[in-house]
Amino acid sequence: MSHQYLVDTHILLWVLNADSRLSDHHRDIFLAGEDVVVSAVSVAEIAIKKSLGKVTLTGNIVEILRSNGIPILSVNELHAARLEHLPLHHRDPFDRLLIAQAQIEGLTLVTADRHFSAYDVALV
Structure with missing residues (x-):
């Protein structure tokens, strides 16, 4: 069985743009x-x-994801409610929602952001 990963925004952009900052591990x-x-x-x-x-x-992000067969995880009320219980190690609301989603859904967060390590979330 394969592992399930939630990709953060920077990693996604690096993948889509073949950015040299993308690590070999994340690319793999x-x-x-x-x-x-x-x-x-x-x-x-x-x-x-x-x-x-x-x-x-270049192009619409939703269409790019769909054409590459990458599913989009919607934000639901459980994800939103989890924000109340996240410590304020990091104030970026986008990142905090990603952390909440990873926690609720049991996903490993693919990130290069060092702030994420302060949270109780699986990272790679």
Whole structure:
């Protein structure tokens, strides 16, 4: 049985743009055919950053994910309610929602963000 991974926004952008900052280990998760999901939180963050000119991405993020067979994990009330119980080690609301989703869904979070290690969440 393969492992299930929730990819954070930076890793997703690095994969899509073949960015040199993407580690071999993180790249291998995609190449090995592991179960990878992307949060609707990352879709929103990318859309916002793209509209502000902070992200260069050709095409619509939802269509890109769909065409690559990558499922999108919706945000639900359990994910939102978990935010009340997360310590404030990190204030980025997008990251905090990703952490909450990973905790609730039992997913390993694929990230290069050092702030995530302060939380009770599986990381790679």
